[in-house]
Every structure is written in C-alpha cells, then in structure tokens.
Amino acid sequence: MLRLDGVWKSYRVRGRDKEVLRGVDATVRKGDAIGILGRNGAGKSTLMRLIAGVEHPNAGRIHREMSISWPLGYGGALHSNLSGADNVRFVARIYGRPVDWTLGFCEEFAELGEHMRMPVRTYSSGMQSRLALALSLAVDFDCYLVDEMVAAGDARFAGRGREELMARRGRAALILVSHSEELVRNFCTSAAVLQDGKLHFHEDLDQAFAAYRAL
Amino acid sequence: MRPGPILPEPSLSRSLRVQFNVLGALIMREMHARFGRENLGYVWLFVEPMILAGCVATLHHIAGHGLPGGLAPFPFYVLSYTPYYLLRSIVTRASTALEANAPLFYHARVRLHDVLMARTILECAAVLVALSIFLTGVGIVTGNWPRDPLGIAMGLVLMALLMHGIALLVASLGVLGAHNVDRIVHPATYLSLPASGAFFMVWWFPAEMQQMILWIPTVHIYEFVRHSYYGDVVPFHYDLLYLGAWILVTNTLGLVALRAARPHLET
Numbered sequence: 001m002l003r004l005d006g007v008w009k010s011y012r013v014r015g016r017d018k019e020v021l022r023g024v025d026a027t028v029r030k031g032d033a034i035g036i037l038g039r040n041g042a043g044k045s046t047l048m049r050l051i052a053g054v055e056h057p058n059a060g061r062i063h064r065e066m067s068i069s070w071p072l073g074y075g076g077a078l079h080s081n082l083s084g085a086d087n088v089r090f091v092a093r094i095y096g097r098p099v100d101w102t103l104g105f106c107e108e109f110a111e112l113g114e115h116m117r118m119p120v121r122t123y124s125s126g127m128q129s130r131l132a133l134a135l136s137l138a139v140d141f142d143c144y145l146v147d148e149m150v151a152a153g154d155a156r157f158a159g160r161g162r163e164e165l166m167a168r169r170g171r172a173a174l175i176l177v178s179h180s181e182e183l184v185r186n187f188c189t190s191a192a193v194l195q196d197g198k199l200h201f202h203e204d205l206d207q208a209f210a211a212y213r214a215l
Numbered sequence: 216m217r218p219g220p221i222l223p224e225p226s227l228s229r230s231l232r233v234q235f236n237v238l239g240a241l242i243m244r245e246m247h248a249r250f251g252r253e254n255l256g257y258v259w260l261f262v263e264p265m266i267l268a269g270c271v272a273t274l275h276h277i278a279g280h281g282l283p284g285g286l287a288p289f290p291f292y293v294l295s296y297t298p299y300y301l302l303r304s305i306v307t308r309a310s311t312a313l314e315a316n317a318p319l320f321y322h323a324r325v326r327l328h329d330v331l332m333a334r335t336i337l338e339c340a341a342v343l344v345a346l347s348i349f350l351t352g353v354g355i356v357t358g359n360w361p362r363d364p365l366g367i368a369m370g371l372v373l374m375a376l377l378m379h380g381i382a383l384l385v386a387s388l389g390v391l392g393a394h395n396v397d398r399i400v401h402p403a404t405y406l407s408l409p410a411s412g413a414f415f416m417v418w419w420f421p422a423e424m425q426q427m428i429l430w431i432p433t434v435h436i437y438e439f440v441r442h443s444y445y446g447d448v449v450p451f452h453y454d455l456l457y458l459g460a461w462i463l464v465t466n467t468l469g470l471v472a473l474r475a476a477r478p479h480l481e482t
Contacts, residue, residue: 011481012392053323056478070321077321079248086247093240094322096232 002028002051002068002143002173007060009046020046022197023060030066030142033174035184035205037212038194044177045071047194048145051175066142066173067095070132077132080121084112084131087120088138095139102138109134109160133161143173146187162186181209237324241333264304264345268296283419284449286441290353294367294440295413297349298374301342302411302433303404305335305375309382310389310397313480320480327473327480331382339375343368350444366443373455374436376462383469390476412437417452425452432461 009021020043028034038044048071049055050062070077078087085103092102107116110130112123120128136144144165165174166187176187184191184205191208192201195215202208250259272292282288312331319325346367354360361367388396408414412434417425428434429452438453 009478012479052321054320055480058478064323068323070323076318079244079318081248082244086244090240090244091322093243094237094324096236 001030001063001065002026003063003065004051005061005063007050007057007062009043009050009055009057019197021050021057024194024197024199026192026199026201028143028173028175030173031170032190033169033188034176035188035191035208036175036177036194036199037179037181037184037191037208038177039179039215042194043197044194045147047199048147048175048177052145067139068143069136069139069141069145071145071147071177072129072133072136077135078120078128081119083119084110084116084123087131088116088135091135091139097139102135105138106131106134109137130161137164141172143175144168146174146176181212184208233324234329237326237329238333238336241319241325241329242337245333245337261341261345261348264297264300264342265349267300268293268345268349271296283416286445286449287357287359289357290350290359290444291441293346293349293353294444295437297342297346298371298433298436298440299408299411299413301338301371301374302378302407304338304342305378305382306385307400307404308334309385310400312382313386313390313476317480327386327477328383328470331379331386331473335375335379335382339372343371346371361444362446363443367440370436370440370443373439373458373462374433377432377436377458377465380462380465380467380469383466383473387469387472387476390480391472392479407433416441416449418450429454429457432458 004024004026007021007024008019010017010019012018024047036044036047046055050057052068052070053062053064054070054076077091078084079090082090084106088103088106089099091097092099110116110127110133112127112131115123115127120131123131146165168174174187176184178184188205190201190203191205192199193208193211193215194200200211202211272289275292276289282291309331312334313327316330319330320327347364350361350364350367385396385400410431412428412431417428417434417438420428435453435455435458438451439455439458442451442453
C-alpha cells in the first residue's frame with residue numbers, strides 16, 4: 001500500500017515560495033490503476049517525483065509499503081557517463097536482483113544491441129526510455145509510475161511496453177500521469193484530477209473526465 | 216527463470232541487507248564513473264595519493280630537514296600527507312556530491328546519506344591501500360617497520376569518520392542554498408593544513424601552547440598515528456575520547472542538517 005498524508009511541496013522561485021502541492025491525500029493499493037489528470041503546470045510531475053522519493057515533501061508524509069518504480073518516461077534514472085550495461089548492473093545491485101539475469105532481460109527487451117556497452121549520453125531519447133522501461137520491468141516493482149507515456153521510442157516498442165504494463169496490472173499498481181483522456185481510459189480503472197495543489201478522486205472515469213474538462 | 220518479486224522492507228535484517236546492497240552498488244558505480252574501465256582504471260585510485268604523498272615526503276627528505284627526537288623523516292611525511300589527503304578528498308567533494316548525483320535519487324532506496332557514506336568508504340579504502348603499499352616499501356628499503364599497523368589503520372578510519380561528519384555539514388549547506396560554500400571549502404582545506412597537526416608534534420611546543428593546540432581534533436589523530444608507527448621514542452599527546460566526542464557531535468549535527476536539507480534538494 002502507498003499512502004500520502006497531507007503532502008505539501010513548494011519551490012523557491014525568485015526569492016518567493018511557490019506552492020505546487022497543498023495537502024495531497026491518497027491511498028493506492030496493489031492492483032489499482034489510477035490516472036492522474038491535470039493541466040500543464042498543475043504539479044503532476046512534482047507529485048510523481050515525491051511518490052518515487054526523488055524529492056521530499058515540505059510537510060506531510062508518504063508511507064510506502066510497497067516497492068515503487070522511478071517515474072518512467074524520464075531518462076533521469078540513468079547515469080549518462082556510465083554505459084547502459086553498467087547502469088543495469090547498478091540498478092540490479094540496488095534492488096538485490098541477480099545481475100546477469102537482469103542484464104539478459106534488458107538486452108532482450110530494450111533491443112539496444114552494441115549500444116549497451118556505450119555511455120548512455122550517446123543514446124537517443126527513445127533508446128534511453130526503452131532502457132529505463134526494460135530496467136524497471138526487470139526489477140519488478142509493486143507500483144509503477146508512468147509519466148505521460150513511455151511512447152517515446154518507436155510505435156512497435158511503445159506497444160510492447162504497454163503490453164507488459166497491462167499484463168502486470170493484476171499484481172502491481174499503476175499510477176499514470178497524463179493530460180490525454182484516451183491513455184487514461186486505456187490503462188486505468190479510476191482517475192483523479194490534480195487542481196490547485198489538491199488531488200480530487202473520482203471512482204468513475206467519466207465523472208473524472210467531466211471534472212477535468214470543466215477546468 | 217524469472218526471480219521472485221522484491222518485497223518492501225519490514226524487518227531490520229531486510230533493511231540491513233538493502234542498505235548493504237545500496238552501498239555496494241554505489242561504491243561500484245562511483246569507481247566506474249570516476250576511473251572508467253580502461254587504462255589503469257582502478258589503479259589510479261591508489262596511485263593518486265601515493266604520487267602526492269611520495270613527492271612531498273621526497274622533497275622534505277632531499278631538503279634534509281632533521282626532525283626533533285631523531286624520527287625518520289620519510290615515514291613522518293608520508294604519515295603527514297596521507298591522512299591530509301583523506302581529509303581533503305572527503306570534505307572537498309562533499310559540497311557538490313548531492314547535486315552531481317541527482318539521478319541516484321530516482322531510486323527511493325538510495326538515501327542522501329548512502330551517497331556520502333559510499334564516498335567516504337571508498338576514499339578511506341583507497342588511502343588505506345596506498346599507505347600499506349607505502350609503509351611496506353619504506354620497511355623493505357629502510358628496515359623501519361610500523362610498531363602497530365592496526366593503530367595506524369584505526370587512526371585513518373577515525374580521520375575518515377571525523378571528516379564524514381564535516382562532509383555531511385558541508386553537503387547540507389550546499390543544498391540549503393549556500394552555493395558558494397564550495398568557494399570557502401577549498402581554501403579552508405588548504406589553510407587547515409598547517410593547523411591540522413600534519414607537520415608538527417605537540418611536544419615541540421611549550422606547555423601552555425600545548426593545551427591550546429590540543430583543542431584541534433586532527434592533532435590527536437596525527438599524534439596517535441605517529442605513536443602507532445614509531446612507538447614510545449618521543450612524548451605523544453592524544454586523547455581518543457576527546458576525538459570520539461568530536462566524531463559523535465559532527466556526525467550527529469551533520470545528520471540533522473542533512474535531514475533539514477532534504478526537502479530543498481532540487482533535481
């Protein structure tokens with residue numbers, strides 16, 4: 001289970017505190033697939049980073065009782081001076097996964113071939129997101145954070161990533177951040193709207209979309 | 216075969232294992248990133264402090280400065296410079312350690328403190344290996360062997376622990392918006408060299424000055440390390456309890472500061 005308890009986050013912009021999140025409460029259980037809708041700048045990415053533990057809230061608490069992926073769709077999780085293979089080894093060691101198995105899985109899934117031995121800074125953004133997705137699937141998290149789509153990369157690969165994530169929905173939770181209704185409808189069973197720094201949950205997808213459109 | 220799912224960490228033994236995995240992974244990664252896999256690779260980790268300490272010691276040896284009490288000068292300067300190298304490498308890298316490693320914090324298991332700990336362990340291990348090679352060389356060439364090698368190693372570990380506490384404070388200040396902390400840390404580490412006790416011994420000074428000098432924590436480390444090397448040939452002054460108190464206080468304050476800095480780290 002993942003629980004957010006009155007989470008606040010502000011950033012200092014030109015000497016003034018800008019509040020992005022003002023008391024977000026949420027509970028996510030295994031098997032949930034939640035879409036988070038919000039306009040640009042509503043704080044969707046900030047929320048993902050806090051859930052992942054990349055950044056920390058100014059107030060409130062995040063209780064993580066399951067393993068949570070980093071936000072997928074950013075290259076941020078990879079170290080640009082290390083080769084793809086060294087990145088895989090590093091992440092496998094962090095999560096106590098068998099290194100050779102993880103490497104094999106990523107080589108097969110990300111289809112990077114020779115590039116696995118090259119530094120990540122030489123990768124295209126599509127290659128980076130393929131590797132990041134492969135790596136997160138290899139680790140096998142309880143909860144996946146997916147930012148705006150793993151659609152970077154070619155269409156065929158996006159389809160495969162989508163399939164793999166869909167296949168895990170039963171045993172893993174999924175949190176998808178997007179401003180596309182279609183994506184949320186394809187992936188999620190419930191949705192919430194992030195507005196004015198607060199998260200409003202709707203059990204029914206149509207209700208959530210109506211609220212989102214009314215913004 | 217696909218390995219089983221990873222579980223969250225409810226028990227102490229599991230969280231210890233996670234900590235162990237994370238530290239091991241960070242140390243390996245730091246070594247890959249800093250030294251690469253090609254050329255001499257990891258060898259540089261040991262060669263760098265050896266070259267510097269070796270040059271300083273040789274210069275003093277050639278200049279022929281005799282030391283009070285007839286202590287052998289070459290090991291004296293090696294034991295001056297290697298702990299200082301440790302001091303400098305742990306503290307100066309701390310100011311940028313957190314921001315430079317932002318990608319690491321995409322993994323919820325990696326805590327700020329893990330990154331700094333991995334660096335301290337790596338630096339300490341490198342200096343220990345370099346010093347062992349050195350002192351073995353000195354022993355073979357001159358026939359002077361350390362009286363208590365374990366004491367020397369312990370002195371370096373104490374230096375690493377003390378500097379780790381200071382590094383925690385420096386790293387936290389860097390995150391808390393004091394971006395020019397870097398500009399102060401670099402000159403400060405150089406200026407600290409004459410005061411640190413690297414090039415003098417406490418018994419060279421009159422009694423009332425000794426009391427003042429002994430307020431400086433690193434002086435105790437140098438005295439302890441030299442005592443372990445030379446044995447009871449000249450008077451040594453140190454108090455490991457006083458040093459321990461410094462280590463405890465700096466590390467506690469450092470951890471508190473790091474906690475305060477955490478929400479301000481922008482990635």
